[in-house]
Amino acid sequence: MKAFTQHKGLAAPMDRANVDTDLIIPKQFLKSIKRTGFGPNLFDELRYLDEGFPGQDCSDRPLNPEFPLNLPHYQGASVLLARENFGCGSSREHAPWALDDFGFRAVIAPSFADIFFNNCFKNGLLPIVLEEEVVDQLFEEMYAQQGYELTIDLEKQQVIKPNGETIGFEVDAFRKHCLLNGLDDIGLTLEDADDIRAYEAKRREQAPWLFDAVK
Amino acid sequence: MAGQTLYDKLWQDHLVKSREDGTALIYIDRHLIHEVTSPQAFEGLRLAGRKPWRKDSLVATPDHNVPSEAGERAGGVEGIRDQVSRIQVQTLDENCRDFDVVQFGINEPGQGIVHVIGPETGATLPGMTVVCGDSHTSTHGALGALAHGIGTSEVEHVMATQCLIQKKMKNMLVRVDGELGPGVTAKDVVLAIIGKIGTAGGTGYAIEFGGSAIRSLSMEGRMTVCNMAIEAGARAGMVAVDQVTLDYVKDKPYAPKGAQWDKAVEAWSQLHSDDDAVFDAVVELRAEEIEPQVSWGTSPEMVAPVSANVPDPAAETDTTKRTGIERALEYMGLTAGQKITDIQLDRVFIGSCTNSRIEDLRAAAAVAKGHKKAESVKQVLIVPGSQAVKAQAEKEGLHKVFIEAGFEWREPSCSMCLAMNADKLGAGEHCASTSNRNFEGRQGYGGRTHLVSPSMAAAAAIAGHFVDVRELQRDAALTAEEMQQ
Numbered sequence: 038m039k040a041f042t043q044h045k046g047l048a049a050p051m052d053r054a055n056v057d058t059d060l061i062i063p064k065q066f067l068k069s070i071k072r073t074g075f076g077p078n079l080f081d082e083l084r085y086l087d088e089g090f091p092g093q094d095c096s097d098r099p100l101n102p103e104f105p106l107n108l109p110h111y112q113g114a115s116v117l118l119a120r121e122n123f124g125c126g127s128s129r130e131h132a133p134w135a136l137d138d139f140g141f142r143a144v145i146a147p148s149f150a151d152i153f154f155n156n157c158f159k160n161g162l163l164p165i166v167l168e169e170e171v172v173d174q175l176f177e178e179m180y181a182q183q184g185y186e187l188t189i190d191l192e193k194q195q196v197i198k199p200n201g202e203t204i205g206f207e208v209d210a211f212r213k214h215c216l217l218n219g220l221d222d223i224g225l226t227l228e229d230a231d232d233i234r235a236y237e238a239k240r241r242e243q244a245p246w247l248f249d250a251v252k
Numbered sequence: 253m254a255g256q257t258l259y260d261k262l263w264q265d266h267l268v269k270s271r272e273d274g275t276a277l278i279y280i281d282r283h284l285i286h287e288v289t290s291p292q293a294f295e296g297l298r299l300a301g302r303k304p305w306r307k308d309s310l311v312a313t314p315d316h317n318v319p320s321e322a323g324e325r326a327g328g329v330e331g332i333r334d335q336v337s338r339i340q341v342q343t344l345d346e347n348c349r350d351f352d353v354v355q356f357g358i359n360e361p362g363q364g365i366v367h368v369i370g371p372e373t374g375a376t377l378p379g380m381t382v383v384c385g386d387s388h389t390s391t392h393g394a395l396g397a398l399a400h401g402i403g404t405s406e407v408e409h410v411m412a413t414q415c416l417i418q419k420k421m422k423n424m425l426v427r428v429d430g431e432l433g434p435g436v437t438a439k440d441v442v443l444a445i446i447g448k449i450g451t452a453g454g455t456g457y458a459i460e461f462g463g464s465a466i467r468s469l470s471m472e473g474r475m476t477v478c479n480m481a482i483e484a485g486a487r488a489g490m491v492a493v494d495q496v497t498l499d500y501v502k503d504k505p506y507a508p509k510g511a512q513w514d515k516a517v518e519a520w521s522q523l524h525s526d527d528d529a530v531f532d533a534v535v536e537l538r539a540e541e542i543e544p545q546v547s548w549g550t551s552p553e554m555v556a557p558v559s560a561n562v563p564d565p566a567a568e569t570d571t572t573k574r575t576g577i578e579r580a581l582e583y584m585g586l587t588a589g590q591k592i593t594d595i596q597l598d599r600v601f602i603g604s605c606t607n608s609r610i611e612d613l614r615a616a617a618a619v620a621k622g623h624k625k626a627e628s629v630k631q632v633l634i635v636p637g638s639q640a641v642k643a644q645a646e647k648e649g650l651h652k653v654f655i656e657a658g659f660e661w662r663e664p665s666c667s668m669c670l671a672m673n674a675d676k677l678g679a680g681e682h683c684a685s686t687s688n689r690n691f692e693g694r695q696g697y698g699g700r701t702h703l704v705s706p707s708m709a710a711a712a713a714i715a716g717h718f719v720d721v722r723e724l725q726r727d728a729a730l731t732a733e734e735m736q737q
């Protein structure tokens with residue numbers, strides 16, 4: 038996993054509540070067996086005026102001129118400002134993959150859906166929860182000022198505004214550690230292999246039916 | 253010390269290790285796999301040279317991409333016309349072969365929607381931790397299990413380590429007391445719950461569904477309720493083990509037998525919240541107040557009783573909510589204040605892991621019997637959740653009832669629940685659907701989904717618009733009475 042330490046990037050809006058995973062990446066694109074290449078289809082139904090198909094070249098599809106990510110001054114954005122309950126719906130990791138593939142490194146919102154939130158960390162994408170009023174303020178400033186860039190310092194747990202003002206945010210210690218160092222969860226868990234085996238042996242004795250094979 | 257909740261007990265039983273940072277390693281008993289969220293996880297194992305920790309905990313089946321239409325289905329994997337779908341199903345076959353994972357293949361008797369086949373085979377049991385790369389894994393919680401959806405990285409993590417890194421969730425009790433009225437089903441109960449607490453109401457919680465109305469539901473009804481816990485924002489939903497659970501599990505193919513069964517029953521009898529258990533949140537509903545529900549918007553919380561009207565955004569004082577309603581009405585092509593029963597339908601879908609079990613099909617058939625679908629309705633799809641459900645329905649002759657009504661009897665798959673196979677809504681079409689999500693485009697680009705129960709869906713198929721299934725049932729009861737006189 039790629040590490041996340043500090044990131045400075047252009048902010049762009051996804052200005053609606055309850056953005057679901059079908060909106061982030063419609064299901065026809067889940068047919069891929071790869072982890073990459075979802076970027077061109079991020080927010081597909083909002084971004085383009087036609088229906089998208091997997092494997093298609095998106096460069097000559099008609100763009101929705103009103104969709105913010107299509108506007109010239111949001112090109113190259115890497116910090117997404119979003120509203121409450123972002124990422125609700127399915128468990129598909131394709132949602133963070135698509136955001137990542139598009140170029141986003143962080144998403145800031147007042148709240149996230151649980152599974153999506155969790156999936157972000159596994160992919161080097163940082164979801165940041167800030168108070169609703171603070172997010173409102175960021176939206177306002179971003180709309181008022183073209184080229185609005187935010188710096189995110191994970192070590193210090195701060196979002197730094199263009200005027201130098203800082204906003205602190207919470208992040209789970211374990212997730213922070215993994216993200217800062219780009220650590221792979223599996224490797225870490227396997228360091229506890231003996232504990233897992235010990236649990237398993239005890240459990241097998243207590244509840245052997247849990248270990249019966251199927252078929 | 254206060255007593256434990258069901259969730260506390262399941263958590264405690266599976267705790268391998270608490271870490272200093274507040275996370276924990278939770279042991280996973282059963283890991284279900286389907287073709288959409290597993291390829292990248294198997295690939296990850298391969299790249300790292302890892303093997304599944306306990307391959308006998310894995311059970312795979314293809315469901316999302318398999319065709320529901322009998323002709324196409326007969327060709328097996330090779331016969332799947334959409335090349336991208338075919339590759340995904342083939343990839344599952346290859347991965348199961350390479351890693352020696354049990355799979356119920358596309359046309360094998362055990363195949364079906366992953367959340368339907370788990371409980372019906374006994375592959376998922378009370379007291380288990382169950383995961384799957386699919387958010388509706390919450391379904392299995394109906395058995396008194398701790399079951400939740402995970403992302404693909406976690407699929408790989410569980411395959412490699414048999415554990416999930418978790419933070420303990422908070423406890424929520426949703427209690428529905430009283431007696432459900434006639435025509436009111438488990439689906440209506442859960443839609444009413446989501447309407448009340450909202451799609452983020454359960455975020456961060458494990459929800460236990462309790463109260464006399466929940467206890468009076470069959471196992472399949474409880475599955476419908478737990479299935480949609482995720483639509484209320486909760487990763488896990490569950491119901492305590494009782495006699496209904498035990499009667500359901502007994503004699504399932506992979507359920508424990510003989511002395512093992514007795515031992516298991518003894519252990520399972522603990523799987524309920526203690527009387528003095530403390531919940532972080534409690535939500536209460538009266539069963540009598542729940543009517544058949546219909547969703548009118550683009551989020552499962554946008555739901556109303558069938559006797560009600562589509563809301564008027566002007567009456568909403570909260571601006572975010574008002575914009576949400578306006579946007580939803582525009583997408584859905586509905587006018588503020590219009591009667592729910594005036595919504596005309598183009599297609600009807602009865603299926604999905606929410607409502608494709610035998611009782612759901614029986615309920616739909618009871619309404620459809622002796623009727624024909626409305627001329628204006630282009631298509632009514634009946635998609636059983638598994639090969640076993642299909643076989644049982646055919647044994648009971650339900651498929652004939654459907655076919656005579658002009659409905660289409662299809663092969664087990666996710667089908668139009670998310671339209672990854674060929675079953676889709678056209679742009680602007682309204683669908684009465686027994687599935688779980690009414691997001692924009694979920695059932696096809698520009699499609700308009702209304703979530704309902706199987707009997708409400710069947711009634712809508714016949715009328716061409718929504719009708720209160722209770723009125724139909726009253727009418728039918730009257731006619732029967734008249735005939736007797």
Ligand code: SF4
Binds near residue numbers: 316367386388687688
């Ligand atoms: S039936 Fe629908 S919700 Fe259920 S697993 Fe399939 S696609 Fe997902």
